[in-house]
Amino acid sequence: MIRFEDVSVTYDGTAEPTVRGVDFEVPEGELVLLVGPSGTGKSTVLNSVCGLVPHFTGGTLRGRVTVAGRDTRTHKPRELADVVGTVGQDPLSHFVTDTVEDELAYGMESLGLAPDVMRRRVEETLDLLGLTDLRDRPITTLSGGQQQRVAIGSVLTPHPKVLVLDEPTSALDPAAAEEVLAVIQRLVHDLGTTVLMAEHRLERVIQYADQVALLPGQGAPPVLGDPAEIMAVSPVYPPVVDLGRLAGWSPLPLTVRDARRRAGDLRERLNAGSADAAKGRGAASISGSAAGRDQPQTARTRQQPTPPELLGAPTRRRWFTRTTSTPRPPSPHTAEVHDVSVRRAHVQALCHITLTVTPGETIALMGRNGAGKSTLLNTLVGLVEPSSGSVRVGGAVPHRTAPKDLIRRVGLVPQEPRDLLYTDTVAAECEAADTDAGAAPRTCRSLVSELLPGVSDDTHPRDLSEGQRLALALAVVLTARPPLLLLDEPTRGLDYAAKARLATLLSALAADGHAIVLATHDVELAAEIAHRVILLADGEVIADGRAADVIVASPSFAPQVSKILAPQKWLTVTQVREALEAGVEGGLA
Numbered sequence: 001m002i003r004f005e006d007v008s009v010t011y012d013g014t015a016e017p018t019v020r021g022v023d024f025e026v027p028e029g030e031l032v033l034l035v036g037p038s039g040t041g042k043s044t045v046l047n048s049v050c051g052l053v054p055h056f057t058g059g060t061l062r063g064r065v066t067v068a069g070r071d072t073r074t075h076k077p078r079e080l081a082d083v084v085g086t087v088g089q090d091p092l093s094h095f096v097t098d099t100v101e102d103e104l105a106y107g108m109e110s111l112g113l114a115p116d117v118m119r120r121r122v123e124e125t126l127d128l129l130g131l132t133d134l135r136d137r138p139i140t141t142l143s144g145g146q147q148q149r150v151a152i153g154s155v156l157t158p159h160p161k162v163l164v165l166d167e168p169t170s171a172l173d174p175a176a177a178e179e180v181l182a183v184i185q186r187l188v189h190d191l192g193t194t195v196l197m198a199e200h201r202l203e204r205v206i207q208y209a210d211q212v213a214l215l216p217g218q219g220a221p222p223v224l225g226d227p228a229e230i231m232a233v234s235p236v237y238p239p240v241v242d243l244g245r246l247a248g249w250s251p252l253p254l255t256v257r258d259a260r261r262r263a264g265d266l267r268e269r270l271n272a273g274s275a276d277a278a279k280g281r282g283a284a285s286i287s288g289s290a291a292g293r294d295q296p297q298t299a300r301t302r303q304q305p306t307p308p309e310l311l312g313a314p315t316r317r318r319w320f321t322r323t324t325s326t327p328r329p330p331s332p333h334t335a336e337v338h339d340v341s342v343r344r345a346h347v348q349a350l351c352h353i354t355l356t357v358t359p360g361e362t363i364a365l366m367g368r369n370g371a372g373k374s375t376l377l378n379t380l381v382g383l384v385e386p387s388s389g390s391v392r393v394g395g396a397v398p399h400r401t402a403p404k405d406l407i408r409r410v411g412l413v414p415q416e417p418r419d420l421l422y423t424d425t426v427a428a429e430c431e432a433a434d435t436d437a438g439a440a441p442r443t444c445r446s447l448v449s450e451l452l453p454g455v456s457d458d459t460h461p462r463d464l465s466e467g468q469r470l471a472l473a474l475a476v477v478l479t480a481r482p483p484l485l486l487l488d489e490p491t492r493g494l495d496y497a498a499k500a501r502l503a504t505l506l507s508a509l510a511a512d513g514h515a516i517v518l519a520t521h522d523v524e525l526a527a528e529i530a531h532r533v534i535l536l537a538d539g540e541v542i543a544d545g546r547a548a549d550v551i552v553a554s555p556s557f558a559p560q561v562s563k564i565l566a567p568q569k570w571l572t573v574t575q576v577r578e579a580l581e582a583g584v585e586g587g588l589a
């Protein structure tokens with residue numbers, strides 16, 4: 001159904017092709033998953049199917065791409081629209097109408113479908129994607145995940161033969177991602193729809209793939225094969241595969257269910273290690289278990305607030321030591337939220353929220369799309385005024401504090417880091433950040449150099465990769481050294497390597513006394529770095545406690561490793577690896 005014949009794409013102004021030797025076929029009624037590290041050309045390949053490459057992006061496409069027999073070089077995107085439905089990475093840029101219902105109908109109207117057919121399909125899609133309550137809503141008032149669901153719905157209603165999906169679950173909560181993928185799988189199995197999809201969070205999608213195409217990068221052509229075979233050699237892989245490789249399981253399990261069947265031995269080895277630790281041998285290493293998350297090596301937890309005098313202590317990260325000379329406010333809490341409610345139009349976005357945030361703790365704010373996570377972050381940073389209740393950040397009321405004073409207390413890296421960047425070079429962005437923060441010249445530039453070595457002053461922020469742009473926005477926010485750092489869905493669009501770098505950085509910031517609150521759907525990131533998890537539902541706090549307790553107890557928010565090794569409380573492959581190594585040293589293996 002989709003056929004690539006020796007395709008290469010060279011963008012204008014670049015000497016080498018971004019992708020080359022792309023030569024494979026996606027048969028009708030199959031779902032092929034495109035995987036690979038950031039920047040290896042996944043979006044480029046996807047966009048060549050719907051004709052955006054090269055008709056809209058410029059550049060040169062060599063070879064041939066055909067979709068349902070139509071050559072994309074001779075057919076413009078609008079001449080392919082009746083066969084290909086495309087969801088790109090940025091839903092907002094996608095929308096053409098104002099309300100949810102109109103958006104779902106738009107594609108069908110352009111194809112001239114009969115009104116009764118349109119009506120039926122809109123109703124079906126609203127039902128399938130859980131959008132019924134939002135049908136009359138202006139799209140601009142939807143949460144990020146709600147918008148992504150509408151974007152997916154709008155390409156499903158015309159029933160295209162081919163779906164091209166670029167990270168379709170990046171803004172979805174785990175349960176919504178499962179629901180949307182189940183719908184897509186049903187289209188593949190029952191209607192014979194052909195799907196080509198790229199996604200970084202492989203733990204969500206790998207089990208739905210009939211085949212995987214790996215783009216290894218550095219100009220190497222894609223490798224197509226059976227998902228398990230590709231996962232055995234791929235540089236990007238989900239935690240279940242990481243654990244399978246660690247334990248030496250063959251064939252590699254791709255699902256939690258398959259891994260659980262294989263995990264008996266591993267559980268026994270880990271049990272022996274824990275028992276050993278309990279007897280006092282090798283305890284330090286084994287405390288890497290989930291229960292040990294907020295034990296001495298990280299120390300600064302809700303239960304053990306960091307004494308303010310320790311906050312200026314030297315840190316592990318060189319760049320960060322430069323920023324520790326200014327004393328921080330003496331309050332034991334960085335932020336206090338008391339009985340806060342927020343109404344937005346007719347929606348009760350937050351309802352009687354009470355919580356405190358303590359220096360040195362990392363909190364993952366989780367919950368379904370529309371639960372109120374972004375609203376809470378926006379309230380902490382003064383962008384949204386509570387309808388009732390009080391918010392204090394570093395002693396100040398955010399929405400009544402002048403921006404130049406507020407940025408020394410709290411900084412938000414928004415869901416779309418681009419929203420924070422407004423100049424046209426990295427150097428200008430850094431100068432503006434220094435001025436805004438009243439910081440010494442080159443403060444921001446030094447942070448950027450540490451976070452993004454090799455990025456030149458004259459690079460346009462638009463030309464940075466997703467992960468690089470996030471790092472730049474983080475540097476801009478950190479220039480003012482806010483004790484409270486807020487991040488909204490920071491791993492959206494990041495590959496596993498970029499995510500690991502972000503996790504290391506955030507852990508160093510927390511160890512230095514920063515309080516960090518991140519709204520995230522990424523259960524694996526929460527497992528990696530959060531001391532505490534707060535679950536929101538319909539604007540209310542429904543759980544607030546140690547990460548290990550809250551997420552392990554939730555089928556939606558538990559990471560893969562804890563599902564595989566339950567009832568033992570492990571959260572990450574790193575913890576398992578460290579425990580096994582300690583066990584080997586102690587003669588356990």
Ligand SMILES: Nc1ncnc2c1ncn2[C@@H]1O[C@H](COP(=O)(O)OP(=O)(O)OP(=O)(O)O)[C@@H](O)[C@H]1O
Nearest residue numbers: 011018037038039040041042043044045057465466
């Ligand atoms: N329109 C364009 N003009 C010039 N260069 C581009 C254009 N679009 C993408 N590129 C470059 O091509 C390379 C591949 O980008 P692409 O978005 O296809 O990668 P990707 O694998 O989808 O990355 P990610 O996983 O981060 O989305 C990158 O270096 C990018 O900067």
Ligand SMILES: Nc1ncnc2c1ncn2[C@@H]1O[C@H](COP(=O)(O)OP(=O)(O)OP(=O)(O)O)[C@@H](O)[C@H]1O
Nearest residue numbers: 141143144145344345349369370371372373374375
């Ligand atoms: N301007 C607005 N007018 C009306 N309702 C709004 C407005 N902004 C947000 N909402 C609603 O408030 C609720 C909370 O939205 P919020 O963006 O805080 O959710 P979220 O938990 O961050 O969601 P996501 O996980 O999808 O990003 C949602 O139902 C959303 O539709």
